[in-house]
Amino acid sequence: MGKLARKVAIIGAGMSKFGQWYPIKQNRDLFQDALIEAIKSVDKNFNMKEVEEVFVGNFTADLFNHEAHIAPLMAQLAGLNPKPASRFESACASSGLALRHAVINVASGMNDLVMVAGIETMTEVPTVDVTDALATASDTRIEYPAGATFPGLYAAVANVHMHKYGTKDTDLFNVAIKNYENGAENPYAQVQMTIEQVMMDKKKKAEKQGQPVPDWKDPYEFLRSSANPYIAYPLRLFDCSLVTDGAAVVFLASKDVAKKYTDTPIWITGVGQGSAQLQLSSRDTLESFIATKTASSTAYKMSGLEPKDIQIAEVHDCFTIAEIVALEDLGFYEPGKAATAISNGETKRNGNLPINTSGGLKAKGHPVGATGVAQAVEIFKQMRGIAERKRQVKFDVERALTHNLGGSGATCVVHIYEK
Amino acid sequence: MGKLARKVAIIGAGMSKFGQWYPIKQNRDLFQDALIEAIKSVDKNFNMKEVEEVFVGNFTADLFNHEAHIAPLMAQLAGLNPKPASRFESACASSGLALRHAVINVASGMNDLVMVAGIETMTEVPTVDVTDALATASDTRIEYPAGATFPGLYAAVANVHMHKYGTKDTDLFNVAIKNYENGAENPYAQVQMTIEQVMMDKKKKAEKQGQPVPDWKDPYEFLRSSANPYIAYPLRLFDCSLVTDGAAVVFLASKDVAKKYTDTPIWITGVGQGSAQLQLSSRDTLESFIATKTASSTAYKMSGLEPKDIQIAEVHDCFTIAEIVALEDLGFYEPGKAATAISNGETKRNGNLPINTSGGLKAKGHPVGATGVAQAVEIFKQMRGIAERKRQVKFDVERALTHNLGGSGATCVVHIYEK
Numbered sequence: 001m002g003k004l005a006r007k008v009a010i011i012g013a014g015m016s017k018f019g020q021w022y023p024i025k026q027n028r029d030l031f032q033d034a035l036i037e038a039i040k041s042v043d044k045n046f047n048m049k050e051v052e053e054v055f056v057g058n059f060t061a062d063l064f065n066h067e068a069h070i071a072p073l074m075a076q077l078a079g080l081n082p083k084p085a086s087r088f089e090s091a092c093a094s095s096g097l098a099l100r101h102a103v104i105n106v107a108s109g110m111n112d113l114v115m116v117a118g119i120e121t122m123t124e125v126p127t128v129d130v131t132d133a134l135a136t137a138s139d140t141r142i143e144y145p146a147g148a149t150f151p152g153l154y155a156a157v158a159n160v161h162m163h164k165y166g167t168k169d170t171d172l173f174n175v176a177i178k179n180y181e182n183g184a185e186n187p188y189a190q191v192q193m194t195i196e197q198v199m200m201d202k203k204k205k206a207e208k209q210g211q212p213v214p215d216w217k218d219p220y221e222f223l224r225s226s227a228n229p230y231i232a233y234p235l236r237l238f239d240c241s242l243v244t245d246g247a248a249v250v251f252l253a254s255k256d257v258a259k260k261y262t263d264t265p266i267w268i269t270g271v272g273q274g275s276a277q278l279q280l281s282s283r284d285t286l287e288s289f290i291a292t293k294t295a296s297s298t299a300y301k302m303s304g305l306e307p308k309d310i311q312i313a314e315v316h317d318c319f320t321i322a323e324i325v326a327l328e329d330l331g332f333y334e335p336g337k338a339a340t341a342i343s344n345g346e347t348k349r350n351g352n353l354p355i356n357t358s359g360g361l362k363a364k365g366h367p368v369g370a371t372g373v374a375q376a377v378e379i380f381k382q383m384r385g386i387a388e389r390k391r392q393v394k395f396d397v398e399r400a401l402t403h404n405l406g407g408s409g410a411t412c413v414v415h416i417y418e419k
Numbered sequence: 420m421g422k423l424a425r426k427v428a429i430i431g432a433g434m435s436k437f438g439q440w441y442p443i444k445q446n447r448d449l450f451q452d453a454l455i456e457a458i459k460s461v462d463k464n465f466n467m468k469e470v471e472e473v474f475v476g477n478f479t480a481d482l483f484n485h486e487a488h489i490a491p492l493m494a495q496l497a498g499l500n501p502k503p504a505s506r507f508e509s510a511c512a513s514s515g516l517a518l519r520h521a522v523i524n525v526a527s528g529m530n531d532l533v534m535v536a537g538i539e540t541m542t543e544v545p546t547v548d549v550t551d552a553l554a555t556a557s558d559t560r561i562e563y564p565a566g567a568t569f570p571g572l573y574a575a576v577a578n579v580h581m582h583k584y585g586t587k588d589t590d591l592f593n594v595a596i597k598n599y600e601n602g603a604e605n606p607y608a609q610v611q612m613t614i615e616q617v618m619m620d621k622k623k624k625a626e627k628q629g630q631p632v633p634d635w636k637d638p639y640e641f642l643r644s645s646a647n648p649y650i651a652y653p654l655r656l657f658d659c660s661l662v663t664d665g666a667a668v669v670f671l672a673s674k675d676v677a678k679k680y681t682d683t684p685i686w687i688t689g690v691g692q693g694s695a696q697l698q699l700s701s702r703d704t705l706e707s708f709i710a711t712k713t714a715s716s717t718a719y720k721m722s723g724l725e726p727k728d729i730q731i732a733e734v735h736d737c738f739t740i741a742e743i744v745a746l747e748d749l750g751f752y753e754p755g756k757a758a759t760a761i762s763n764g765e766t767k768r769n770g771n772l773p774i775n776t777s778g779g780l781k782a783k784g785h786p787v788g789a790t791g792v793a794q795a796v797e798i799f800k801q802m803r804g805i806a807e808r809k810r811q812v813k814f815d816v817e818r819a820l821t822h823n824l825g826g827s828g829a830t831c832v833v834h835i836y837e838k
Binding site: 002003005028054059060061062063065066067068069071072073075076080081082083084085086087088089090091097101104105107108109110111133136137138139140141144273274275276277278282290291293294295406407410411 | 421422424447473478479480481482484485486487488490491492494495499500501502503504505506507508509510516520523524526527528529530552555556557558559560563692693694695696697701709710712713714825826829830
């Protein structure tokens with residue numbers, strides 16, 4: 001019960017460059033970009049034909065691209081028809097979901113080598129329609145008809161967290177500043193600038209255009225200014241993740257087969273998933289997500305690890321407040337204590353618990369259905385020591401975690417990785 | 420490799436009444452109707468709280484209901500939050516897909532008791548939008564922009580089959596006539612009339628309204644008349660499945676746990692899935708589906724059974740031609756030989772291989788994402804000997820099969836059941 005019957009490893013992982021790609025690149029193209037990167041990352045002897053099954057995470061190609069049934073198409077592009085190909089959906093946790101079911105599939109002995117992809121092309125529709133499509137992951141009988149969209153729902157979470165723990169706007173800014181610092185070091189990120197660079201850029205533009213030059217002295221002043229407008233109080237523009245097109249691919253193998261392809265498999269030793277009521281109004285708590293607690297406690301138990309054993313993590317920062325809540329729900333910090341740890345720099349690349357070295361959903365970008373697998377790609381690179389530019393952490397990463405959230409926390413999938 | 424590590428049984432199964440339910444009943448309501456039926460079908464000691472994970476098949480609540488992320492909602496309605504809840508999509512094979520991944524999950528030892536649901540509410544949008552939404556399961560870069568929708572794609576299949584094997588319109592009519600005969604005996608079916616009754620009804624109406632009474636002598640004359648117009652040559656109205664709202668639920672248990680709930684578990688001893696190119700233009704054959712051949716050969720191998728061992732089957736008759744192709748691809752008849760067997764009455768309820776005793780997608784109805792699990796519900800009833808009215812077959816069913824197809828055969832899922 002609740003065990004992985006066989007060991008399962010990631011033997012290859014890659015992602016497309018995240019960004020606004022439509023119409024130049026669409027689901028098919030982004031998937032192929034990610035596939036090529038994943039194939040290149042496999043150490044030796046890789047033969048695509050040996051892949052036995054395809055798992056695809058996608059939130060809503062239906063609404064973004066008027067396209068469903070995309071799993072057999074991705075199998076076709078990879079030359080894998082007539083092998084099984086399935087799509088998994090749980091809003092922004094869609095490819096975390098695909099990854100979990102793929103791990104269970106390999107652990108069960110059903111297959112020895114499978115491909116897991118996450119894909120989303122969001123910019124085919126105008127931003128207002130993106131917001132509307134994403135809102136289908138909320139409660140569509142209570143929240144949606146009342147006009148709630150995700151910035152508003154996470155604003156409610158932020159307000160409760162602030163009220164209960166004294167969390168401040170500066171705490172939210174710290175998350176954004178850190179994740180932009182990391183994104184600046186990720187050649188696959190949608191935004192490759194620090195917030196300081198964004199600020200300086202805006203100053204230069206004003207100067208060039210002969211307009212009054214804002215006198216922001218540091219990123220905090222910039223983030224507290226009208227250049228960072230409120231979307232839903234207390235969340236401002238730079239508290240929100242990006243609208244992104246992108247794809248990510250990992251290959252999973254059983255223990256025996258993994259040996260064929262690599263001497264440094266990255267084992268997935270814990271998987272966990274949890275659910276919650278879609279509507280916030282039905283929940284006992286807003287400052288904490290029961291789905292995260294359930295998913296992580298299952299994954300910790302399965303791996304035999306505890307929060308203190310985790311050295312780095314990619315967490316689901318769809319909004320800055322979500323990263324703070326995640327760090328508490330995952331047990332890294334006591335409730336109400338994450339913000340102080342973040343402001344002390346503990347979660348920076350050179351801190352003792354680097355979080356979202358990829359730039360996170362904030363800076364790397366958030367192609368919703370691709371995010372879960374993209375998190376695994378970053379962990380793969382960090383554990384292999386091959387993360388690009390200056391974002392590779394300075395110690396040997398032996399134990400890591402990914403946290404992928406769907407909707408306003410109604411789904412959560414957690415994976416634990418070991419070397 | 421490719422084995423189920425533990426035995427998995429269906430211990431309960433039920434479905435909502437299929438029909439045009441919107442707005443009286445929607446996804447949530449239909450799911451609850453099916454859930455209650457499934458709970459009632461469990462022999463003893465059932466405690467919903469013991470269910471450990473939720474698997475939901477749904478094609479596109481996104482486009483039909485502007486609703487995604489429905490798995491945690493169904494978990495909520497069943498009182499199962501915060502347990503894992505996942506949605507699976509592969510067009511009309513969505514809940515067959517959910518069933519397969521659930522079987523693998525239980526077989527792997529991850530869980531001992533899970534719920535699998537299929538759900539679709541199609542009539543929330545006008546029929547033209549239903550056709551358009553379904554078309555997202557075709558190739559959206561080649562077929563869809565050219566104006567192809569599913570009646571047209573299956574018409575191409577029918578034309579090739581007719582050309583190659585001499586299949587006639589009468590052969591298609593025979594499938595419709597048989598499935599309506601079965602649907603008339605199913606209190607959960609959308610249409611509970613034989614085609615003869617439909618014909619007589621139309622005659623009576625004409626008489627009542629003082630219009631010329633058509634002189635159709637039998638269902639064949641009726642089906643060849645303008646009362647059965649062409650949708651896409653050679654497919655006419657009565658060759659097409661219905662637009663339906665409905666849901667279906669089954670509970671799966673591991674061997675030890677199944678004993679707690681029933682003395683007559685229905686074992687799932689074979690699961691198989693296959694894929695194909697979305698676009699017909701990329702396939703080697705149109706008169707046969709490689710995905711069905713792959714899925715069924717995998718399932719046969721896993722169960723150790725052969726086509727001749729199967730006593731009854733529910734096959735995916737989204738169009739009458741699809742039933743003929745399925746019977747050949749599943750190995751029940753040689754290529755080109757199914758039509759003769761059907762016309763000889765072999766696939767009728769009292770024949771030697773009863774097919775679609777439920778009425779099939781033609782008469783029971785086809786709520787696309789619910790169909791795969793609804794097929795398992797019919798098999799459960801037939802194997803338990805509890806199928807309603809006169810449709811219970813007269814022999815003890817020990818071995819059965821379900822065949823669930825997505826798109827124009829780009830996905831197929833096959834399950835084999837034993838007592």
